[in-house]
Amino acid sequence: MNPILLEAVLVCYAFLLLLVEAFNSRMPRRYFGWAAVVGTTVVFFMTFFVDSSKMNPEAGYYGFYAADTLAILFKRFILLVSVCVLIMAIEFAPVLVRYLPVEKPDAGSGEMYSLVLFACAGMMWMASAQNFVMIFVSVELVTITFYVMVAMMRGNRASLEAGIKFLILGAIATSLNVYGIAWIFGTLGTTELPEIGAILQSIDSSLFPSLLFGFGLIFAGISFKVAAFPFQFWVPDVYQGAPTPVTAFLSVGSKASAFVVLMRVLESMLSNSELSSKILFMLSLVAGVTILMGNLSAIPQTNFKRLLAYSSIAHAGYLLMGAASIVSGNSGPAIAYYLMAYLISNMLAFGVLLVVGKSTGSDELVHFNGLGKKSPWLATALTLAVLSLAGLPFTVGFFGKFFIFSSALQAQQFILVGIGILGIGCGFYYYLKVIRAMFWLPASKEQSISSPIEISKPYAVMLILLSISLIIFGVYPEPIFNLIP
Amino acid sequence: MSPLVFLILLLILTSIFCYLSPASARRTAFMGSALQLILFLSLLLIYLFRVEDGAEVFYGWKWELLPELGVVMGLGMDGFSAIMLLLATLVTFAAVWATPAPERSVGFYYGNLFLIAAGVVGAFASTDLLFFYLFHELALIPTFLMIGIWGTGDKHRVAWKVTIYLALASFVLLIGILGLYINLPEISRTFGMRELVDLANSGVLQTPDWVFVMLFLGFGALVSLFPFHTWAPGAYACAPSSVAMLHAGVLKKFGLYGLLRVVLPIFPHEMQEYGHVLLILILGNIFFVGYATMAQRRLDWMLGYSSVMHMGYIFLGIASAMVPFAGGGGSYYLNPLSLGGAGILMFAHGISIAILFALSGQLRRRTATLEFSELGGMGKTMPAFGLLMGMGTFASIGLPGFANFSGELLVFFGAFGSGGAQFLNFYQIATAIAVWGVVVSAIYGLRAYRWTCFGETPERWVGSNELVDLRGREKFAIWILVVFSLLVGFWPQGFLKLLIPALLAQ
Amino acid sequence: MQLAIFWIFSVLMLLFAGLVVVMRNPVASALSLVMCFICLAGLYFTLDAFFIGIIQILVYAGAVMVLFLFIIMLLNLKEEVARRLKLSAFFGGGLVLCGFVYAMVKAVINLPEVWQTAPKLETGGISDVARIGFKLFETYNMPLQIVGVILLVATIGVVFLSSRQLR
Amino acid sequence: MDIANFAEASATLGHYLIVSGLLFGIGLMAVLLRRNIIILFMGVEMMLNAANLSLVAFSRFHPVGGGPAVDSQVFLFFIITVAAAEVAIGLAIIVALYRAKQTMHVEDLDSLRF
Structure with missing residues (x-):
């Protein structure tokens, strides 16, 4: 099967859902969510039958679209994230609708599902993008979809403000990115990454200032997507204000696809050792600052969603640490594995956060007090999730940290490793704060009256599957590792 | 599949059952702990009959998790790990049988307890770093x-401190382990402890200094080496007694085990080079902490400090285990006296501190206080408690006949002879000073025993029926520990026959 | 002659751009931006990019800026109340700007042949509309499709965010 | 400077790049200094247009096959389209925010604080 069909099928399906949704106002909107889940799952299974030799270079690909193992791996990854996000969105729909001016009780939630599908297609294109033009358009598709999704709860001020902040900073990042691409194009005369790599091999060092200028701007644009240092300050506000499924999508899917882009750009630059050493130095600087920034600012947080936002900055730092150690040769698999681990644990954390937030009406950490008594299963799942985020053994997060740090040590990034250890120490502090809230602290008065948290069956199945895979891959990482090229 | 897998699985399953059915958790815990002890004792008997000496690795089993990266889960048992496993299973048994169960969330309590036990047993059964x-x-x-949930005193702050401290220390340790790993050539990457030592001896594994520093700091902080010991006393004092038993008795030996198994054979030169620094830290452990112990006015805090102090002797054994050849030339041999002493002492200290923590837990439940000023005369009201407390105290201060005595003696002899031929060298001076630590520990140990068990019974408890003596099963569990301590004390050579070949084989 | 036109357009463009920043009234800012974009289109003409220049005037000055003005009028935005300028923001911004200009100038002066005039064009009579069109629909077919999806998403978003009542 | 020379004189790549850089800088200043959300948007539009100017200048000064390098002009189309989509979404959110909060100022966006 031609790999290009994956995105085509997904986009057409999303469009179909949108049409049916527009012309059939009687069908419950929940059905569209499940239809989207089914469609995404089908596309996920389609990825196992793709054959990149079927690609016709003349038919509009022209070096835009790569279907190598890395791309396919990340397409699967993103599809899985989307399935989780869709299930979360179905669970979240009543909360979403509360903030919308609607005629019927569940109107307005249907658009959410098709937007998730469009964003998913955009991320899949990002994973395949091999040309700066393609990178630009696919990144913009994802970003613009997220602008809408973040501001979706339009009766809620927090959501709108998050939308505005995200929009303005995102637009700045876009213009930096575009300006950088313009400079790279002007200096090298091409926007294709493999060709850039070939040209860079034998380039005059007088061009370095303009290349560094261009790449620097492009990295600034990418760092917005991965939530790294110079462009990390939108993260806490946007994460807190956005609807929880969107936050989860933003923190995992968007970050993962941006990392593929980063890896591809870095790969094309590696052919010139002098240039790449300069860029890698810059990158390790950014990684160090990001780790410190994320971890230190997470410590005083009292809102769980905000805490997860800062922790996601910190994780971006560890991932960048892996990217900065790309000379060690095995940091690609390390990053991929780390992202997988991050997917499982972060989705689990947001999954529990969503239901707790839905039943208590707030994401504050105080509302997790006594959860261990009230609903022990949810508490166990959340414990597993934060332990995995902290990188404790026998959870999947441990092997993520293990691979990242071993590749950083191999690349002789000792200062970065030291900063990483410091960050992990801080990390333990704030992740344990969550566990403390659930198990040590008694529930407050108003809490103990409210009935135990109810969750729908499919949602519970999703949480259980995530928890089980978190432990299984924490003990036996080979299945994931074998997927990675 | 190795029976050690079943041992670990048994503990994990017990833990899961306890979590899942809180109603029958207590019964499950009693059964599980008895079963694991019986299972291990039979494994040990088979081992003793089947092997020549302790160097042989028995019940070996490997699960290749990521074979291309050398990540392998390896289990196995040689003489040294057999003794540590014996300690672990004994203390687990006692921690369940000899301590009071909590009033609420029993299932959660025992589930966590067995998870700790599974971690301990798994660690000592691993042949893989x-x-x-x-x-x-x-x-x-x-x-x-x-x-945090069942502790006493300033439990939240303490739990916080100990967890962050240990997590950070173990991450430093992980970096050290990774340092060993990445300095191997790509084809021979492994985490196997014996393989690493072999590769180091054959010169394949060349490690820079930072790896040693990271490993040493990591293991050292986990064992509460002098400047990094501050987490330990409070943690043991505030923890519920079962956790204190497992943690002080067994889990803390993890760092020593790692030092003996990995750091010592891979870094003989560094151990020798930094030996003097280490000796000074050890004296800090013995005297600084020793005096702090004497100043304690609560039984639990005193026990916590004393456990840190006794680590000093074991460290002395490790620090003096590398002896330079008289002819010089930069080569070393391992000193069997120090090694054996350190190994015996690890076992002995684990047993004695477990006895004492079990008893202090029982006492706390009856009196709700452990201030020496409010205690006294317990030996009269609770004779069995008094007798066992005496046994524990004598074992802990190293009276002849108990395991601690033979261990300390071996360590002192070994350390005294470690410095080479020169008269009054650094090792001899340090040993001569360290011997006085025995006096310090005798002072605080006996004083605490007197304050607790002798003298006037305070008025609050005269005629009260709260001070009931230990129950049968509690006495039974503690007596088993005492018996094993006496066994090693009277017949150390049997244990040394397991220990020393295992340690020298590397 | 070309140089003179370049100077006229670029000075005017930068002037109007500066006015956008300085003006207190949003309507004035928006109108300055329109002028700025028209001058920019003039610069495109000096670069022989006539089609792009026309598009610039049509899309930017025509459509996008009208949207801006429309919104400003709709919301009836008054002149901005003068808020105290944060000194930290001012200096921070100045620092960022200086760094940016320094890096940019350094990059420009290091480019080869940067101070040479443009080479003569020999297009062979093909208009740039045809050239761009062929390129767009042949080589750049795939990004074009994706841009179509972007517009679709934007439409959904705008309808969703501003419709009075959702069905 | 005589007339003939003046008629011949034309701007170089450097001229265009510097002007585009200055436009980008002014846009950046607008974003950093102004607090009105709509003006921030205008600043971002200026930045994007600065990038466009660079692209066109590069395409004119590095011709391909006799004509200007069309690739960059095609890219410019994409940029204009995306910018228009971004503006549409942005203005929709701004209108929604204005309905909810009656403000246009970044400093008034303060519901998200910990």
């Missing part, structure tokens, strides 16, 4: 939860 580390970490969060 990575899984040795991983199993140790398994105990971290249950400890955090248990101190």
Whole structure:
């Protein structure tokens, strides 16, 4: 099967859902969510039958679209994230609708599902993008979809403000990115990454200032997507204000696809050792600052969603640490594995956060007090999730940290490793704060009256599957590792 | 599949059953702990009959998790790990049988307890450095939860401190382990402890200095070496007694085990080079902490400090285990006296501190206080308690006949002879000073025994029926520990026959 | 002659751009931006990019800026109340700007042949509309499709965010 | 300077790049200094247009096959389209925010604080 069909099928399906949704106002909107889940799952299974030799270079690909193992791996990854996000969105729909001016009780939630599908297609294109033009358009598709999704709860001020902040900073990042691409194009005369790599091999060092200028701007644009240092300050506000499924999508899917882009750009630059050493130095600087920034600012947080936002900055730092150690040769698999681990644990954390937030009406950490008594299963799942985020053994997060740090040590990034250890120490502090809230602290008065948290069956199945895979891959990482090229 | 897998699985399954059915958790815990002890004792008997000496690795089993990266889960048992496993299973048994169950969330309590036990047993059954580390970490969060929920005193602050401290130390340790790993050539990457030592001896494994520093700092902080000991006393004092038994008795030996197994044979030169620094830190452990112990006015805090202090002797054994050849030339041999002494002392200290923590837990439940000023005369009201307390105290201060005595003696002899031929060298001076630590520990140990068990019974408890003596099963569990301490004390050569070949084989 | 036109357009463009920043009234800012974009289109003409220049005037000055003005009028935005300028923001911004200009100038002066005039064009009579069109629909077919999806998403978003009542 | 020379004189790549850089800088200043959300948007539009100017200048000064390098002009189309989509979404959110909060100022966006 031609790999290009994956995105085509997904986009057409999303469009179909949108049409049916527009012309059939009687069908419950929940059905569209499940239809989207089914469609995404089908596309996920389609990825196992793709054959990149079927690609016709003349038919509009022209070096835009790569279907190598890395791309396919990340397409699967993103599809899985989307399935989780869709299930979360179905669970979240009543909360979403509360903030919308609607005629019927569940109107307005249907658009959410098709937007998730469009964003998913955009991320899949990002994973395949091999040309700066393609990178630009696919990144913009994802970003613009997220602008809408973040501001979706339009009766809620927090959501709108998050939308505005995200929009303005995102637009700045876009213009930096575009300006950088313009400079790279002007200096090298091409926007294709493999060709850039070939040209860079034998380039005059007088061009370095303009290349560094261009790449620097492009990295600034990418760092917005991965939530790294110079462009990390939108993260806490946007994460807190956005609807929880969107936050989860933003923190995992968007970050993962941006990392593929980063890896591809870095790969094309590696052919010139002098240039790449300069860029890698810059990158390790950014990684160090990001780790410190994320971890230190997470410590005083009292809102769980905000805490997860800062922790996601910190994780971006560890991932960048892996990217900065790309000379060690095995940091690609390390990053991929780390992202997988991050997917499982972060989705689990947001999954529990969503239901707790839905039943208590707030994401504050105080509302997790006594959860261990009230609903022990949810508490166990959340414990597993934060332990995995902290990188404790026998959870999947441990092997993520293990691979990242071993590749950083191999690349002789000792200062970065030291900063990483410091960050992990801080990390333990704030992740344990969550566990403390659930198990040590008694529930407050108003809490103990409210009935135990109810969750729908499919949602519970999703949480259980995530928890089980978190432990299984924490003990036996080979299945994931074998997927990675 | 190795029976050691069943041992670990038994503990994990017990833990899961306890979590899942809180109603029958108590019964499950009693059965599980008895079963694991019986299972291990039979494994040990088979081992004793089947092997020549302790050097042989028995019940070996490997699960190749990531074969191309050398990540393998390896289990096995040689003489040294057999003794540590014996300690672990004994203390687990006693921790369940000899301590009071909590009033609320019994299932959660025993589930966490068995998770710690599984971590401990798994760590000592591993032949592989990575899984040795991983199993140790398994105990971290249950400890955090248990101190925080069922602890006493300033439990929240203490739980917080100990967890962050240990997590950070173990991450430093992980970096050290990774340092060993990445300095191997790509084809021979492994975490196997014996393989690493072999590769180091054959010169394939060349490690820079920072690896040694990281490993040493990591293991040292986990064992509460002098400047990094501050987490330990409070943690043991505030933890519920079962956790204190497992943690002080067994889990803390993890660092020593790693030092003996890995650091010592891979870094003989560094051990020798930094030996003097280490000796000074050890004297800090013995005297600085020793005096702090004397100043304690509560039984639990005193026990916590004393456990830190006794680590000094074991460290002395490790520090003096590398002896330079008289002819010089930069080569070393391993000193069997120090090694054996350190090994015996690890076992002995684990047993004696477990006895004392079990008893202090029982006492706390009856009196709700452990201030020496409010205690007294317990030996009269509770004779069995008094007798066992005496046994524990005597064992802990190293009276002849108990295991601690033989261990300390061996360590002192070994350390005295370690410095080479020169008269009054650094090792001899340090040993001569360290011997006085025995006096310090005798002072605080006997004083605490007197304050607790002799003298006037305070008025509050005269005629009260709260001070009932130990129950049968509690006495039974503690007596088993005492018997094993006496066994090693009277017949150390049997244990040394297991220990020394295992340690020298590397 | 070309140089003179370049100077006229670029000075005017930068002037109007500066006015956008300085003006207190949003309507004035928006109108300055329109002028700025028209001058920019003039610069495109000096670069022989006539089609792009026309598009610039049509899309930017025509459509996008009208949207801006429309919104400003709709919301009836008054002149901005003068808020105290944060000194930290001012200096921070100045620092960022200086760094940016320094890096940019350094990059420009290091480019080869940067101070040479443009080479003569020999297009062979093909208009740039045809050239761009062929390129767009042949080589750049795939990004074009994706841009179509972007517009679709934007439409959904705008309808969703501003419709009075959702069905 | 005589007339003939003046008629011949034309701007170089450097001229265009510097002007585009200055436009980008002014846009950046607008974003950093102004607090009105709509003006921030205008600043972002200026930045994007600065990038466009660079692209066109590069395409004119590095011709391909006799004509200007069309690739960059095609890219410019994409940029204009995306910018228009971004503006549409942005203005929709701004209108929604204005309905909810009656403000246009970044400093008034303060519901998200910990």
